Amino acid sequence: MKDVTVVGAGPIGLAIAWRCAARGMAVEVVDDGLPGAWHASAGMLGPVAEAYFGEAQLTALLVESAKRWPGFAAELGAEEIGYRAEGTLVVALTGDDLAEAERLRAYQAGLGLPITPLRPTELRDREQLLSPRVRGGAHAPDDHQVNPRRLVPALRKAATAAGVAIVRESGPAGVTVIAAGTGSAALTGLPVRPVKGQILRLRAPGHQPPGFSHVIRGYADGRHVYLVPRLDGEVVVGATVEERADAHVTAGGVVELLRAAADLVPEIYEYELAEAIAGHRPGTPDNAPLIGPHSDGVIVATGHYRHGIVLTPLTADLVADLVETGQLDPILGPFAPGRFA
Amino acid sequence: MKDVTVVGAGPIGLAIAWRCAARGMAVEVVDDGLPGAWHASAGMLGPVAEAYFGEAQLTALLVESAKRWPGFAAELGAEEIGYRAEGTLVVALTGDDLAEAERLRAYQAGLGLPITPLRPTELRDREQLLSPRVRGGAHAPDDHQVNPRRLVPALRKAATAAGVAIVRESGPAGVTVIAAGTGSAALTGLPVRPVKGQILRLRAPGHQPPGFSHVIRGYADGRHVYLVPRLDGEVVVGATVEERADAHVTAGGVVELLRAAADLVPEIYEYELAEAIAGHRPGTPDNAPLIGPHSDGVIVATGHYRHGIVLTPLTADLVADLVETGQLDPILGPFAPGRFA
Numbered sequence: 001m002k003d004v005t006v007v008g009a010g011p012i013g014l015a016i017a018w019r020c021a022a023r024g025m026a027v028e029v030v031d032d033g034l035p036g037a038w039h040a041s042a043g044m045l046g047p048v049a050e051a052y053f054g055e056a057q058l059t060a061l062l063v064e065s066a067k068r069w070p071g072f073a074a075e076l077g078a079e080e081i082g083y084r085a086e087g088t089l090v091v092a093l094t095g096d097d098l099a100e101a102e103r104l105r106a107y108q109a110g111l112g113l114p115i116t117p118l119r120p121t122e123l124r125d126r127e128q129l130l131s132p133r134v135r136g137g138a139h140a141p142d143d144h145q146v147n148p149r150r151l152v153p154a155l156r157k158a159a160t161a162a163g164v165a166i167v168r169e170s171g172p173a174g175v176t177v178i179a180a181g182t183g184s185a186a187l188t189g190l191p192v193r194p195v196k197g198q199i200l201r202l203r204a205p206g207h208q209p210p211g212f213s214h215v216i217r218g219y220a221d222g223r224h225v226y227l228v229p230r231l232d233g234e235v236v237v238g239a240t241v242e243e244r245a246d247a248h249v250t251a252g253g254v255v256e257l258l259r260a261a262a263d264l265v266p267e268i269y270e271y272e273l274a275e276a277i278a279g280h281r282p283g284t285p286d287n288a289p290l291i292g293p294h295s296d297g298v299i300v301a302t303g304h305y306r307h308g309i310v311l312t313p314l315t316a317d318l319v320a321d322l323v324e325t326g327q328l329d330p331i332l333g334p335f336a337p338g339r340f341a
Numbered sequence: 342m343k344d345v346t347v348v349g350a351g352p353i354g355l356a357i358a359w360r361c362a363a364r365g366m367a368v369e370v371v372d373d374g375l376p377g378a379w380h381a382s383a384g385m386l387g388p389v390a391e392a393y394f395g396e397a398q399l400t401a402l403l404v405e406s407a408k409r410w411p412g413f414a415a416e417l418g419a420e421e422i423g424y425r426a427e428g429t430l431v432v433a434l435t436g437d438d439l440a441e442a443e444r445l446r447a448y449q450a451g452l453g454l455p456i457t458p459l460r461p462t463e464l465r466d467r468e469q470l471l472s473p474r475v476r477g478g479a480h481a482p483d484d485h486q487v488n489p490r491r492l493v494p495a496l497r498k499a500a501t502a503a504g505v506a507i508v509r510e511s512g513p514a515g516v517t518v519i520a521a522g523t524g525s526a527a528l529t530g531l532p533v534r535p536v537k538g539q540i541l542r543l544r545a546p547g548h549q550p551p552g553f554s555h556v557i558r559g560y561a562d563g564r565h566v567y568l569v570p571r572l573d574g575e576v577v578v579g580a581t582v583e584e585r586a587d588a589h590v591t592a593g594g595v596v597e598l599l600r601a602a603a604d605l606v607p608e609i610y611e612y613e614l615a616e617a618i619a620g621h622r623p624g625t626p627d628n629a630p631l632i633g634p635h636s637d638g639v640i641v642a643t644g645h646y647r648h649g650i651v652l653t654p655l656t657a658d659l660v661a662d663l664v665e666t667g668q669l670d671p672i673l674g675p676f677a678p679g680r681f682a
Contacts, residue, residue, distance in 0.1 A: 251543055251603065252610030262593070
């Protein structure tokens with residue numbers, strides 16, 4: 001019998017399994033073979049620029065996990081997983097957009113997070129491709145990125161090397177960890193719902209690196225968009241947020257994303273549209289994760305919503321602690337799976 | 342030895358082979374296995390709404406071929422090939438768009454072609470989904486449509502049933518017909534160039550028939566777009582016209598097509614974006630086709646540019662006549678392959 005069965009082979013499940021195996025436990029991961037939310041994720045590691053009004057506890061969790069990312073990336077091979085630390089630029093197109101971005105930036109700065117306002121010329125000093133229409137923004141130097149489609153294979157490799165068995169059907173185990181994203185609802189009865197996101201992959205001409213290197217967190221005429229540039233020429237543009245369970249890419253979703261992105265970085269109009277897909281974030285009633293004991297012998301680690309990638313290292317470490325010691329780190333207190341019961 | 346080898350297994354080549362075989366000739370078609378321009382074509386049969394200033398001879402050819410389409414479709418099975426005869430609505434968004442559309446309509450009407458102006462309410466009586474912003478348009482009752490991706494398999498079936506051999510490598514033949522689209526340039530030295538077109542396939546929710554049945558030939562803030570509704574729920578939206586040989590779908594191409602289409606038929610924003618591809622029309626210096634004798638034992642039928650589908654029946658009939666009798670129909674006089682030499 002295994003010590004631990006992890007249900008779910010996304011980044012969260014694989015990282016938990018890897019951490020448990022590294023502590024000497026016998027671990028298996030149940031993989032249904034279907035790509036999860038990570039497959040449609042841009043991989044922004046943005047605890048600062050994503051910090052939102054009224055979510056101070058979640059922000060503390062994001063910040064703590066982001067701190068662990070450099071070491072986590074180094075263990076897996078930073079280059080192999082597309083980890084980039086150029087930072088994030090917040091970019092606002094209109095005066096109204098800038099007012100919205102500034103309200104949020106003041107809140108983030110008030111929490112002591114590293115984010116500094118930038119004037120239009122200062123933005124364009126950092127990224128020449130930004131539209132001359134841009135009215136202002138900010139710099140979040142600690143908000144980085146990783147490529148989830150490289151991260152997951154690297155985690156599989158690391159977990160397997162540590163002795164984890166990746167299987168289709170689970171056997172009996174001492175502890176079961178449910179890390180199945182939107183699939184966790186059916187397994188646990190917990191309130192995890194799919195929140196549809198449409199996301200695009202563009203390619204710079206000739207597969208050259210794109211002409212910008214920061215992650216761009218944009219506000220464009222009231223539309224929110226991000227652009228994540230990869231060294232291989234890919235630019236990920238995302239994402240819609242829709243309370244829908246279908247996986248259709250819609251004409252309207254694509255147009256709104258591309259218009260907003262091109263309003264900020266006009267050059268992307270010339271880029272190839274390489275992929276358009278929809279995924280489903282695991283949302284919860286407060287859109288914060290569910291991490292902790294669920295029932296006898298069952299732990300859950302799900303509901304990471306838009307923050308699964310940034311929260312992967314911390315979730316893995318603390319769930320491994322929980323499995324090993326039975327002790328729950330106090331930072332997880334607000335994220336108890338049973339809080340909506 | 343075959344009587345006829347046709348190089349090219351698109352609609353033109355297959356239809357020529359079919360017609361020749363039906364007259365008792367031994368025919369083979371050389372198919373390189375690559376989809377041609379037809380694969381990215383919407384299949385508009387629009388001799389009237391596509392009639393353009395200074396192209397009266399080409400328009401006469403289009404009209405003559407369009408007359409043959411009902412019989413041609415009936416031979417292949419009108420339903421099987423997605424032939425629809427609901428007609429075409431010309432739709433103009435702004436006052437400037439209407440002025441442009443009206444100038445062309447007056448020219449078309451002056452040639453005696455069936456096209457009548459419609460006021461906005463008259464347009465919306467025919468298609469309720471049209472945007473309330475639409476300023477006017479016209480009705481071209483004889484401009485129909487077919488589905489090229491159904492047409493080509495039907496032509497292969499008909500040709501094969503008539504005894505045509507479809508092969509990868511050609512053997513010797515009495516007459517060779519070059520109907521290889523953009524590939525004809527390399528085979529003949531004739532001035533045929535690729536003109537890139539990006540085209541989208543949308544799907545109505547639930548794969549229901551779209552909420553409109555006419556082909557829409559649109560003018561939207563100076564952008565030209567068409568929407569072709571199929572009974573299976575597909576709506577084809579096209580097309581860019583670019584003097585480029587690459588086959589990339591670009592962010593800008595997709596945005597411009599979808600914005601223009603949604604400005605006229607807002608509902609399509611909710612449609613699934615099922616496919617975005619680029620194809621290459623075989624263009625010539627005057628963008629009219631090259632049909633007729635090329636050299637000893639070689640006939641060409643290429644350069645159909647944007648009109649390959651509508652010109653298929655006439656091209657097939659007249660090239661079969663030419664092969665059989667050596668006589669060229671006078672309507673083809675202006676389209677001699679050597680006219681640019």
